Amino acid sequence: MGWKTKQGQTETCYKFFTNLANPTRLAAIEHLMEKPMSVNELATALKQEQSMISHNLKPLLQCNIISIEKQGRKHIYTVNQETLNPIFNAIKNHAEKFCPRGGKCLRGDKS
Amino acid sequence: MGWKTKQGQTETCYKFFTNLANPTRLAAIEHLMEKPMSVNELATALKQEQSMISHNLKPLLQCNIISIEKQGRKHIYTVNQETLNPIFNAIKNHAEKFCPRGGKCLRGDKS
DNA sequence: GGTTTATATGAGTAATTATTCATATGAATA
DNA sequence: TATTCATATGAATAATTACTCATATAAACC
Incomplete structure (x- = not known):
């Protein structure tokens, strides 16, 4: 598709909005806005599988919509x-x- | 799913971001930001079928991300x-x- | 080093969303 | 009012994205 190679705001925004247009990711963000949390804490809070949370945090992290801080074996995510x-x-x-x-x-x- | 009945910002944002997380709709918005246009003008500018433009403008209109003004048989959309x-x-x-x-x-x- | 705890990853499937083509609606004009 | 122009809609298919389950990695602790 043409737009994929097109430079500019449209393309940047597409990736950004795509990351946010997902109920699991938005719920995760909503919880992380309250306080930074680990993957398992989020999984418990959202009543979702740990792997699902991990999968969903990944693109948010790549876009710097969230950041990670590793504390021992826990990974604390912050919005x-x-x-x-x-x-x-x-x-x-x-x-x-x-x-x-x-x-x-x-x-x-x-x- | 739980989130669908949940009230609050998460759900509102989900619908909003979903509308914007699409390359065709973003390209349409980008063009409409330059100047208000009719469906066919947009279709020509984006090199897309008229029906595709119509289909994509519909959800943007429903969310008031764009508005419509009917001039004769032309429908002029404005962001x-x-x-x-x-x-x-x-x-x-x-x-x-x-x-x-x-x-x-x-x-x-x-x- | 082996075990436990925490997170990440991969691959297959399910679910969702986009696109296309045919056709309907509806306004303007001859 | 028949025709043309402009847009909208519906239904089928294509494409994308999300989710699940199994397993891999990796750090801490014994």
């Missing part, structure tokens, strides 16, 4: 608040301002 | 700059600050 806060705020504002009834249009609700 | 500008700026900053060599990590480049 990049500097990047994510403004984005989440922008979406929150969007939902409030442009979406009727508290962002209903953003929730897969067809009514 | 919601108020929402998109801060998000794209945040990603641009992220790429510059956190990604080596101009955001290479965001471009599916494994090197």
Whole structure:
């Protein structure tokens, strides 16, 4: 496809949004925003398999949406608040301002 | 899945990011940011079928990421700059600050 | 060094999402 | 009102992405 070789913001954004357009990864991010955690802690919190969490953290790490700090055999993941806060705020504002009834249009609700 | 019924930012963001995590839709947005356009103008600019453009504009419209103004038989689409500008700026900053060599990590480049 | 604990990886399958082609709708104009 | 132009929709298929299970790696501790 043409866009794959195209330089510019579109391509950069595509990768970025792709990383965030996943419920497991977003839930992980939401939890990590509360406090940094290890893979198993996240797996427990999200009631998901450890391998699934690992698989999903990987692309976030590659994009520096999260970072890792190894403490012994635990890997503690931390979110990049500097990047994510403004984005989440922008979406929150969007939902409030442009979406009727508290962002209903953003929730897969067809009514 | 649990997250589908869960209230809150995660779910709202999921729908939002899903809409943007697509190369065709991002390319359309990029073009519409230059100037508002009709479906056929976009199809020509992106070298894509008209029906593909229509299919892709639909979810963006539902989320108010773009808006429509009907001029006769033409449907002119306009991007919601108020929402998109801060998000794209945040990603641009992220790429510059956190990604080596101009955001290479965001471009599916494994090197 | 062997064992336990923590995380990562690979490969196959399931689920989701995108795209295409045919056709429907709907507005303008002859 | 028949025709043309512009867009939307539906349904089938293609492509992508997520998930699961088995297993590998790797650090800590005995």
